[in-house]
Amino acid sequence: MTTFVQDLATILSDRFGVPTEEFAEDRPMTEFGIDSLVAVELALFLQKSLGIELAPGDISAEQTPLEIKALVRSKGADVQ
Amino acid sequence: MTAAVLAGIGAYTPPTVVTNGDLAEVLDTSDEWISSRTGIRQRYVLTPGQGVGDLAVEAGRRALESAEETAGAAPVVDLVLVATTTPDRPCPATAPWVASELGLTGVAAMDVNAVCTGFLYALATGVGQIAAGLSRGVLVIGADAFSTILDPRDRTTRAVFGDGAGAVLLRRGEPDEPGAIGTFDLGSDGGGVDLITVRGGGSRQRSSPEPVDPSSRYFTMQGREVFMQAVLRMAESSRAVLARSGIQVSDVDRVVGHQANTRILMALADQLDLPADRVVSNIHRVGNTAAASIPLALADAAVDQTIHKGHTVLLTAFGGGTTWGATALEWPDVVAVADATRPQATVDTAEEPS
Numbered sequence: 001m002t003t004f005v006q007d008l009a010t011i012l013s014d015r016f017g018v019p020t021e022e023f024a025e026d027r028p029m030t031e032f033g034i035d036s037l038v039a040v041e042l043a044l045f046l047q048k049s050l051g052i053e054l055a056p057g058d059i060s061a062e063q064t065p066l067e068i069k070a071l072v073r074s075k076g077a078d079v080q
Numbered sequence: 081m082t083a084a085v086l087a088g089i090g091a092y093t094p095p096t097v098v099t100n101g102d103l104a105e106v107l108d109t110s111d112e113w114i115s116s117r118t119g120i121r122q123r124y125v126l127t128p129g130q131g132v133g134d135l136a137v138e139a140g141r142r143a144l145e146s147a148e149e150t151a152g153a154a155p156v157v158d159l160v161l162v163a164t165t166t167p168d169r170p171c172p173a174t175a176p177w178v179a180s181e182l183g184l185t186g187v188a189a190m191d192v193n194a195v196c197t198g199f200l201y202a203l204a205t206g207v208g209q210i211a212a213g214l215s216r217g218v219l220v221i222g223a224d225a226f227s228t229i230l231d232p233r234d235r236t237t238r239a240v241f242g243d244g245a246g247a248v249l250l251r252r253g254e255p256d257e258p259g260a261i262g263t264f265d266l267g268s269d270g271g272g273v274d275l276i277t278v279r280g281g282g283s284r285q286r287s288s289p290e291p292v293d294p295s296s297r298y299f300t301m302q303g304r305e306v307f308m309q310a311v312l313r314m315a316e317s318s319r320a321v322l323a324r325s326g327i328q329v330s331d332v333d334r335v336v337g338h339q340a341n342t343r344i345l346m347a348l349a350d351q352l353d354l355p356a357d358r359v360v361s362n363i364h365r366v367g368n369t370a371a372a373s374i375p376l377a378l379a380d381a382a383v384d385q386t387i388h389k390g391h392t393v394l395l396t397a398f399g400g401g402t403t404w405g406a407t408a409l410e411w412p413d414v415v416a417v418a419d420a421t422r423p424q425a426t427v428d429t430a431e432e433p434s
Contacts, residue, residue, distance in 0.1 A: 056305040
């Protein structure tokens with residue numbers, strides 16, 4: 001896994017209780033228990049920690065971790 | 081220079097309790113679903129035939145008792161403000177009736193509507209009246225009965241909202257004394273009119289030739305966008321008012337945010353880099369009481385000493401409009417009078433009172 005995706009797995013595990021063994025970078029987050037509310041909380045966390053601006057609909061539970069990585073990069077985040 | 085000082089605080093919730101289990105009996109929901117998403121376990125609702133004015137009177141009476149007990153003399157009141165989105169009637173305002181019920185016939189009285197930010201808007205109005213020398217004492221009441229505007233079939237809004245009222249008494253004082261409230265950050269964005277709304281019942285609908293949609297009488301909220309905006313606006317407003325007040329965020333002892341949802345309050349603390357144990361919340365017991373939520377949470381926390389004399393307390397809210405605001409104060413030595421009809425408040429903070 002890439003660095004950002006590894007960090008995302010840690011965040012989802014530590015902050016939102018997603019078991020790390022269920023995490024997969026190419027599967028929608030809904031498959032490991034993320035709902036729309038957690039997606040908003042994740043957006044708020046990423047916005048603050050990465051210093052980017054995200055709209056409420058930018059991050060959804062249907063996205064994969066790789067798609068989220070592409071999104072935050074497109075918003076100017078310098079992540080690998 | 082004259083300043084407005086918080087000199088009394090009281091709160092009231094109606095006697096009827098609706099638990100998550102009660103809702104699960106009539107809606108497709110469960111205690112686990114509601115509590116994990118909102119932190120709410122129960123809420124209070126109006127007795128049939130009661131109005132929000134009745135709640136406001138009870139909270140106002142308690143704030144007046146609090147002020148009298150604190151100062152040893154009955155407070156002067158020449159303005160009553162009621163922040164509410166659910167007035168007894170569309171016309172007139174609820175505040176004059178509330179004032180008369182409190183034995184204050186003759187004083188100025190008006191309602192303020194900024195939805196869940198309403199209490200802070202009314203507080204700012206009262207503070208301004210005193211600072212300008214137009215009032216000697218102001219009773220500021222936040223009261224709402226959202227149970228009267230919810231769609232009975234909507235499991236989301238019915239799980240979140242409850243009815244209640246809270247009030248504070250402002251008196252004239254000095255800017256540097258505990259309880260003085262001087263600085264506010266208030267804002268609005270009408271572009272968010274549809275995020276938190278009751279579409280029907282107003283002049284726009286009444287002037288329309290279109291047939292009335294029966295569902296337009298009910299409250300609706302776009303949860304995901306409201307969640308994000310609430311956190312970001314409250315955080316931004318909090319930072320602004322703290323900067324203007326010369327207070328470091330790390331020096332805030334207690335943050336009393338609008339009690340919308342436990343997860344919003346925790347996300348707010350995260351945005352502000354404040355430890356979770358500084359977040360005051362009574363939402364598990366009362367739900368989201370809209371304009372009443374901040375004074376209700378303050379009163380409960382003051383009663384059980386979660387907030388006590390000398391604490392630096394940050395207040396912030398976000399609501400329909402959209403509207404937002406924040407203020408901060410050093411908590412004064414005040415005897416809070418909370419609802420006597422229910423058990424002692426329990427407030428979610430980890431720190432023991434000192």
